[in-house]
Amino acid sequence: MIRYPKPLKAGGTIGITAPSSGVPEALHSILIGGIEQFKKRGFKVEVGKTPWTQEKAASAEASIRAVELNYMLQDSNIEAIIPPWGGEILMEILPHIEWDRIQPKWVLGYSDTSTLLFAITVMTGIATAHGTNLVDLRSDEWDDTTKRVMDVLVGTEGDTIIQTSSEKYQSEWNHDKEPNPYVYELDTPTNWKTLDGKPLQIEGRLIGGCIDTLQNLVGTPYADIKAYREKYMKDEKILWYLENCEMSATDFYRSLLQLHYAGWFEQSGGIIFGRTPAGEEVEGFTTMDAMERLSQLTGIPIAYEADIGHMPPQITLVNGARAMVEVENGQASVKMELK
CATH class of the missing domain: 3.40.50.10740 (Murein tetrapeptidase LD-carboxypeptidase, N-terminal domain)
Structure with a gap:
């Protein structure tokens, strides 16, 4: 539990x-x-x-x-x-x-x-x-x-918390900026997406974070996902959320493959990818290619451009909570149950 x-x-x-x-x-x-x-x-x-x-x-x-x-x-x-x-x-x-x-x-x-x-x-x-x-x-x-x-x-x-996608997000950082009235300069319309452009509903127990650092935990005692499932989740699915801080498109894809080969995406209900300031394409290979290939490999539904990570604002996601995420027409809702 x-x-x-x-x-x-x-x-x-x-x-x-x-x-x-x-x-x-x-x-x-x-x-x-x-x-x-x-x-x-x-x-x-x-x-x-x-x-x-x-x-x-x-x-x-x-x-x-x-x-x-x-x-x-x-x-x-x-x-x-x-x-x-x-x-x-x-x-x-x-x-x-x-x-x-x-x-x-x-x-x-x-x-x-x-x-x-x-x-x-x-x-x-x-x-x-x-x-x-x-x-x-x-x-x-x-x-x-x-x-x-x-x-x-x-x-x-026992609480249920419902959040919705932001109206706008911040495209660039400026730590010297004085709040006016917010710390963030929300200047670009938010648009959550799905790979096929169709409405999507995914659910499971949330877990995730910054893929740049989490990938380095693969194979360590601090990221035994199989044991975590068996001890705390029983037959429930994981709903992953991941965001790329600095990796190129190919770095990003290699990291996803590493997680896939390590079995992290087994028994998963979906993956949510946050907006990224990184993801530079390599010889025409893009982060979209990476996500599409992962979906083809795993069959897991994917949403992206989400309010997670280094292009704020952020929806607050609770690791371990049951969640249902719905994405349609660029907007999203996240329902979390703390149970």
């Missing part, structure tokens, strides 16, 4: 730690902005040391990051954990995490943070939340898609 965290209560404490990258001094203002927004909303915030430092592609040495994360995962007074953002080499702390001592609580983020979320859910059966990062919550107002993250953080077992 999937275990769901208790809801984040009014006045509860949110832990801020950087298990992957910290925030360099030049950008401390956006970290402070995210912290202050939760204080304004009535929450207590406990900030570790790692969010404030960054050297050699990480906030600190692996052992230091792990100690701080273990403390926050185990402290019952901390009700949710939100890293400032993702990064590059979170996976080096996985051997140092005390998996059997984790207290169920919402852990939120995306990019390299999804490496942690994925491993927690697969290793322990504790639900985690794939959604916006702390620094992207630094505005007084949150757009209609982003603000639904609070429905998850205050949610608990």
Whole structure:
């Protein structure tokens, strides 16, 4: 059975730690902005040391990051954990995490943070939340898609959460931009798609994240999908969601083949791919070719250009939750049941 965290209560404490990258001094203002927004909303915030430092592609040495994360995962007074953002080499702390001592609580983020979320859910059966990062919550107002993250953080077992696709998404990043009124500059119409252009309904238990980092977990103890199915899902199907941060079309395809050959897509109800700023074609080979070939190999239905990942805003997806996703005429709805 999937275990769901208790809801984040009014006045509860949110832990801020950087298990992957910290925030360099030049950008401390956006970290402070995210912290202050939760204080304004009535929450207590406990900030570790790692969010404030960054050297050699990480906030600190692996052992230091792990100690701080273990403390926050185990402290019952901390009700949710939100890293400032993702990064590059979170996976080096996985051997140092005390998996059997984790207290169920919402852990939120995306990019390299999804490496942690994925491993927690697969290793322990504790639900985690794939959604916006702390620094992207630094505005007084949150757009209609982003603000639904609070429905998850205050949610608990038995809840049903319904979200819909955004109206527009952000095409480029600018961390120097002042919120007006949102952190994101939503400038391009959103258009969820299916491979055949027809309406699509897919369902299963959600799991996924950033394919750039998750592919590196194949064959490790932190991504035993077969054992995860047998222990926590029984005869249910997985509903995958994946997003490409930096890979070319051929890198992306090789990664999908790796996951397929490793058996990740067995007993799957569908795959949702997020919008990507990457996916450069190689000699005419495109990300569309990659998705079409995967569909031909597996027979799994696919939706893409979804509100997931590095072209925000993001629908907040709960790893482990039952979900039904419907896509039609460029719009989508996501119904999650925390049960």
